[in-house]
Amino acid sequence: MQLIIKLFNSNRKINSILALFTIYNLFLLVIRVKLTNTAFLYYLVWNLFLAFVPYFLISYLNIQILNQKSRIKSFSILFIWLLFLPNSxxxxxxxIHLTQSGTRLFWFDLIVISSYAVIGFTVGIxxxxxxxxILKTYVSALITNLIMPIICFLSGLGIYLGRILRYNSxxxxxxxxxxxxxxxxSSLSPHSLLFSLYYGGYIYLLYFLKKIYSTINQ
Known part of the structure; x- marks a missing residue:
């Protein structure tokens, strides 16, 4: 419990907004259950939990780095973070599940799924x-700028493994x-490489836009 409080307080403003957004998303699902008497889309709760896992790991790792804890432990956490990052x-x-929504609920389901996608992408970015x-504490800015798009590409590959090949972390x-x-x-398949490139590119562009915005407002 103390660890959860410590992680929350590490960035109270952002975490408060994320918590409110999460409550809003859960409320949307409750409304849908009341309207349909079915648990369709409830898998989004589990997917959202998995999306938060890398966010919690990297936040914890950030505390570890600041406190100058064991590098072996830090790199182990970083490896697990990388495995779970595509979930965000x-x-x-x-x-894709909108194809299963009836005409009456299509637009509502669009809001529900996209709301979960937005918060997932937010914690991912x-x-x-x-x-x-963290990376900049170990390597130069040039190497960091080379590694970031590779991480995004690997996230795209992870999504391919999850959505197309149905693997999980x-x-x-x-x-x-x-x-x-x-x-x-998959690393030799043109289809998987293309999927990873355009999805990874999408992730990188959103990350880069946020980075530019942060730079402008400093």
């Missing part, structure tokens, strides 16, 4: 910015051999 951007692909800050422990084989296959 994955929710946007849930828009914040995670990237926090990662960049836990498969690296439960099904590592098959996952590794499919990663190798």
């Amino acid at each position: 951007f994955y929710i946007l692909t849930d828009l 914040i995670s990237l910015i926090k990662f960049e800050f 836990w498969d690296i422990l439960s099904n590592p051999i098959e996952l590794f084989n499919d990663i190798l296959t």
Whole structure:
């Protein structure tokens, strides 16, 4: 509990807004259940939880770095963060489920899914910015600028593995051999590379826009 409070207080303003946005999203799902008496779209709650995992990890890591804790532990957390990072951007692909919405609820479902996608992308972009800050403590600005688009591309590849091949972050422990084989296959597939490039490019552009905005307002 103390750790949760510490993480929340590490950036109280942003975390308060994220908490309010999350409550709003949960409220939207409650309304949908009342309207339809079905649990359709409730998977968004789990997806949103997974989207927050890398945000919590990078926030915790930021505290570890500031307190000059063990580098081995920090790099271990960073590796886990990288594995879970695609989850933050994955929710946007849930828009595909709009095909299952009836005409009466289509626009409402659009708001519901896009709201979850927005908060997922938001914590993902914040995670990237926090990662960049940490990275700059170890390497030069030039190397950092080269690594960031690679991270975004890897996130795009992770989304491909999740949405198209139906893997999840836990498969690296439960099904590592098959996952590794499919990663190798995907790295040679034009379709998967194109998917990773345009999705990774989309992530990088949003991250870059936020970075420019922050620079202008400093």
